[in-house]
Amino acid sequence: MKQTFTVAALISGLLFAAGAGAQEQTVRIGHVGPITGPDAHMGKDNENGARMAVEELNTKGLTLAGKKIRFQLQAEDDAADPKQATAAATKLVDARVSAVIGHLNSGTTIPASKIYSDAGIPQVSPSATNPKYTQQGFKTAFRVVANDAQLGNVLGQYAVKTLGAKNIAIIDDRTAYGQGVAEEFAKGVKAAGGKVVANQYTNNKATDFNAILTAIKSRKPDVVFFGGMDAVGGPMLRQMKQLGITSKFMGGDGICTGSLPGLAGAGLGEEQVVCAEAGGVPESEKKGMDDFRAAYKKRYGIDVVYNAAYAYDATLAVAAAMQKADSWEPAKYLPELAKINYKGITGNIAFDGKGDLKDGALTLYTYKGGKRTLLAVTK
Incomplete structure (x- = not known):
């Protein structure tokens, strides 16, 4: 059957398509860690965890401020070097990321934190443990692990x-x-x-x-x-x-x-x-972590090396704060992040006034038969 189109219908269709396209918003999440150098296996592990969270978020079709959101991970390498860390931080600020997951090392996290603070961009480290990081008074600095x-x-x-x-x-x-x-x-x-x-x-x-x-x-x-x-x-x-x-x-x-x-x-x-x-879950909550490890291995073909689950949780906690604020803009969702109470696979994520994790757990391990073996989870 021959189809006919009116000019009005064609214009209406074009306007709808343009409107639909305009409704999608790309939200950039930065990740920084050492991807080169002796700590590269740890940095890549954290990056992999954050990437898994971004991929998961994109399957959910989240909407913020009336726009369909597509998250994009912008990963940078700091090589565990403070100078490269500040350069990476500046690059992410210039790229107008909405949040930063990282850095891995305390020695890179601390100097980079001032750059994010000056730009008003929330920074959540999945692994930096030096107390000085959250003692600087920056309202943008958080961590999801216990400190040193x-x-x-x-x-x-x-x-x-x-x-x-x-x-x-x-x-x-x-x-x-x-x-x-x-x-x-x-x-x-x-x-x-x-x-x-x-x-x-x-x-x-x-x-x-x-x-x-x-x-x-x-x-x-x-x-x-x-x-x-x-x-x-x-x-x-x-x-x-x-x-x-x-x-x-x-x-x-x-x-x-x-x-x-x-x-x-x-x-x-x-x-x-x-x-x-710096972290750990009791036996009663172990299934979530085991499921994550299995999903990680399926996605990347290797076992979790370090703090990938914490980078994953940090990313999802940021997204949860954005949903509460109905905004990806740092100034609007930062207050929600500061008071977040998010149930992650690594435990409950809530921050004190400095940005430290409340009631952070610690896990003691030894090595038997060449494998890491649990001794105890404590606080």
Whole structure:
């Protein structure tokens, strides 16, 4: 059958199509972490978590302020370097992102936070734990994990009270994260009645630790604590084994990864390593995390390395605040983010007046048979 079109109908159709197109709004969410350098496996892991959240949001067809929203992740690399971090932050501000998930490291998160604050853009870190990040007074700074004061204190108390350590050696990599968690660990040790018998320092790109480990060995410590990341902690464990140091090896979430066994090799030992992750869910809520890990592996073909679930939750919490405010504009939804009460797979997300996570959980792990094994979830 032959179809006929009137001019009026054609114009009406064109106007409808134009109107429909105008109703879609792209909302950019920034993510920054190290995609190159020794921490790249962690940075990519966080980015993957944020990307999963964005993809999920786009399947829901959300509407804000009468417009259909399409979220877009703009990912930047800071290589765990403060200068690159501020450059990446400036780039995201210029791109007019509505929020930033990141950065990974405290040493990059802190300098970048002022740039986001000046621009009024909310920043939610899924992994930066140095207390200084949220002590600057920026209303735009948030984190979805416990901070080093909590983590370091728990580890210090555990070393003395549970492991029975009396003499403890501390090494840190002089980064904002490594030095910060080591200082908080030392406070926990002293509060529990333990003694720090050695303090040594390295850097986050070092590979040779023989000099500092030899100096530590002479002090016969029960525990060696390392403030730093797994890319350094793994080789350090290898060299401890070569030098015959059998002390327990402790660290924060920087070493508490699925990658540590491969990096440490035979130096990993059996239940020699005890570490804490800033986050964790009790057994009763474990299914959500297990489901996320399965979905992550299906999406990327690899296991979760680090804090991907926290980046995922951070992204969804931001989107929830936008929905409450019915706006993607930072100035409008920021007040809703500050008072958010969002049930995520990593636990409940709500912030105190500084932007720290309320009642942040910590998870203690060891390694058995080359695999990370749960010890306890605590607060």
